Amino acid sequence: MARRYLIIGSGVAALAAAEALRDADTGGEITVVGDDPHGYYSRPGLAYALNQALPEQQIFPRPISHLRDIFSHRVHARVTELLPANHEVVLQNGRRLGYDRLLLATGSVATPGDFPGHDLHGVVKLDTLEDVRSIVHLARRARAAVVVGGGIIAIELAEGLAAHGLTVHYFLRTDRFWSSVLNETESRMVEQGLADGGIRLHYRTLVEQALGRRGAVAAVLTKAGMTVPCQILGVAIGLRARTELAKQAGLVTRKGVLVDEHMATSAPDIYAAGDVAEMRTPGDENGWFETLWPKARLQGEIAGRNMAGQRAVCTRNVMYNPVRIGGIVTTTIGSVNSTGAQDVLTVVGKVWNRQGVHAGPADRIRVLVGPQRITGALVMGEQSAAQPLLCLIEQGVDVAPLRPALEQQPQAGIELLAQFYREWERRVVEA
């Protein structure tokens, strides 16, 4: 009898798990249940559907025929109850589905605003394709929008709304953008890019209340007493793992559903992967809880293989996050915040190894060099440094011999690192 696999969710972790399952168990019965009516599409691609760089149908990476090859059944429904003892789930319509192995890939959702008026018509988030449709519909009649939030999704919302011709006011809680990752110079580069795109930045500005008229947002009142008229209020103040099912079923959860290195939860035959999963392994007390696409894909694949009976192990990757902010491609690798870190040398430059090529105004490389290893790097603009730096960080290459030269010639630091990488690469290739 074919083994019954049940996947709850329709994001990249779910797809990666299903593909791995189909590879490992060609006869297995794979059922995917999701509450998103559109099924699998690129969530990061929503930003480009919103800013009209892409038609909506383009964010679906897989043709229906491919999905039919992988999934035995696709069910559009919300799962309301998980019954581990019975190996069953209950759907919103009361229907029950049994399973032999189950994957929780329920992802995360935007944290709602915590101010009065957050539930008015016109207060939007950017989580799903339905959100994009709603924003595009609202933008047709809107003249101005306010966006709150300090991260990437907030910027995507602001840029998307500006692309529809709206006057966009972007409220920042602090005195610069993404201050936990970028230093002041880098924040200002991004902010300049946003301003060039017509976005008006308001520093140290917090929402006191969304003011409504006939049930729809009409303005935002700030804590400083300023009133900003708007017809759309975009809220992107964080993401929250969708752990409700796991909690109801008695699984161990913290910020996410706790899993081991095999992506197994505390309940037999139940696995979790992606944004909803928090991986904890012996010796890693901080856990691995990120809402990043590569992590979700990797964990989904590992979970799928293990659900099929293999024994795959997930190892925590160095954080690698390429994004586009203020028109600048920016990659963060590892830990790039040096505040409070001891014995960390910060090396800054503009070009990696492109001799004879002039750096653009948005090109910047910042590398944090510890006593033995590079702990993190940030690459803005031209990206040829990103892969080599990821290599050096991920492989834990000993850079201690380079430290004295870096300390003596800080202006030539990036070039020295590039030379060091080339020599290291040559040795590895020859070995």
Add this chain to the structure above:
Amino acid sequence: MHLGPSLFSFNGQTKPRKFNNPRKRTLQVVPQALRCMQCGLCSYNCPAGIDVRNYAWEGIPVNDSRCLTCGMCVASCPRSALALQQIDWPSGMTG
């Protein structure tokens, strides 16, 4: 799942690879699966109608006879997940 061969494979095994006989090199679009979020801008902007995104998911160079190596996909990628690179021909990269 087939994840290679790319310059740096998807799941963290980031080791440099070497090119063979340089006299047999050709230009090819090479994706980094780790940077790709499957948005589809590359496929949408390809004048030859190649589903570049699928190559990026697999982490393999765009090996399609219709590819003009025009660089439209490279330029359109919002996360710099694609690059035009010299690559061994006809056997692809080795390492």
